[in-house]
Amino acid sequence: MDTLMWEAKARPGREGDLLEWALTDGVAGLGESVRTEVFTASDRVVVIVVGHEAPRTLSDPPEDLIERPPHAWPFTRITTSPRQPNP
Numbered sequence: 161m162d163t164l165m166w167e168a169k170a171r172p173g174r175e176g177d178l179l180e181w182a183l184t185d186g187v188a189g190l191g192e193s194v195r196t197e198v199f200t201a202s203d204r205v206v207v208i209v210v211g212h213e214a215p216r217t218l219s220d221p222p223e224d225l226i227e228r229p230p231h232a233w234p235f236t237r238i239t240t241s242p243r244q245p246n247p
Contacts, residue, residue: 162237164209166218168230178205178225186218203227210237 170178194211209215
């Protein structure tokens with residue numbers, strides 16, 4: 161496994177705080193040898209971590225920021241080919 165998808169649901173009104181936590185404390189300590197991408201959708205924050213080895217998971221955010229414990233799924237990258245342009 162070389163890719164991790166991590167997802168957390170923010171408490172109502174705490175979406176910005178959860179995003180800020182993910183961008184700073186959440187990805188801190190993952191190391192410089194990984195690529196991270198952070199996404200939001202409504203009340204969710206998703207972090208994708210890609211490396212050459214199994215990436216560590218993010219630590220848990222403060223409980224006052226989340227509705228439930230975060231979920232994390234490991235994946236194995238199949239291809240790294242460049243994206244095809246949309247027709």
